[in-house]
Amino acid sequence: DAKTTQPNSMESNEEEPVHLPCNHSTISGTDYIHWYRQLPSQGPEYVIHGLTSNVNNRMASLAIAEDRKSSTLILHRATLRDAAVYYCILRDLIQGAQKLVFGQGTRLTINP
Amino acid sequence: EPEVTQTPSHQVTQMGQEVILRCVPISNHLYFYWYRQILGQKVEFLVSFYNNEISEKSEIFDDQFSVERPDGSNFTLKIRSTKLEDSAMYFCASSEQQIHEQYFGPGTRLTVT
Numbered sequence: 001d002a003k004t005t006q007p008n009s010m011e012s013n014e015e016e017p018v019h020l021p022c023n024h025s026t027i028s029g030t031d032y033i034h035w036y037r038q039l040p041s042q043g044p045e046y047v048i049h050g051l052t053s054n055v056n057n058r059m060a061s062l063a064i065a066e067d068r069k070s071s072t073l074i075l076h077r078a079t080l081r082d083a084a085v086y087y088c089i090l091r092d093l094i095q096g097a098q099k100l101v102f103g104q105g106t107r108l109t110i111n112p
Numbered sequence: 113e114p115e116v117t118q119t120p121s122h123q124v125t126q127m128g129q130e131v132i133l134r135c136v137p138i139s140n141h142l143y144f145y146w147y148r149q150i151l152g153q154k155v156e157f158l159v160s161f162y163n164n165e166i167s168e169k170s171e172i173f174d175d176q177f178s179v180e181r182p183d184g185s186n187f188t189l190k191i192r193s194t195k196l197e198d199s200a201m202y203f204c205a206s207s208e209q210q211i212h213e214q215y216f217g218p219g220t221r222l223t224v225t
Contacts, residue, residue: 043216093211102155
């Protein structure tokens, strides 16, 4: 599985946008970019995924660089409930990858 | 909204004892997984299961571990002879198809003394 690099931690304020970066310079053409998060004392939770185009859902937006070597998860208006560890994961879905390979992720702190 | 459930939430056992961790995946899902997370460390993949057989397993998933889907709803992880280093949170997950997102349960905290 191709590797991703994320900052260890980030901090933001409630009701402000948050941009969580992820570098994946060795991404292959068939790797999808997935984001999961883990709230304190809970299991991981799917957030969003994309291949080439930017994606939006009710939880977040995913902005993917044109060369696909980096991506940014955007929380448009952070709440205290968004405090979690965010994981950027590459999955080669064309080859039918099943397992998720978690890194250390970014620990996001939200200040009231 | 459908969710993955796990029981028990916390299991304490003595070294050398057998434990069975139970999971009820989302009902129309076909792929099932176990992961573990040692305190303060990364979430690690253990095993994936489809069509009543293991489709992939990690190096952690040695002969002491086994998985089973004994009926149409439960998915279990058995550790035959627990070691101190098996103490961790164990998460069950399921997905509708192997390319789809995985839904995780709340986890079972296993403490081996």
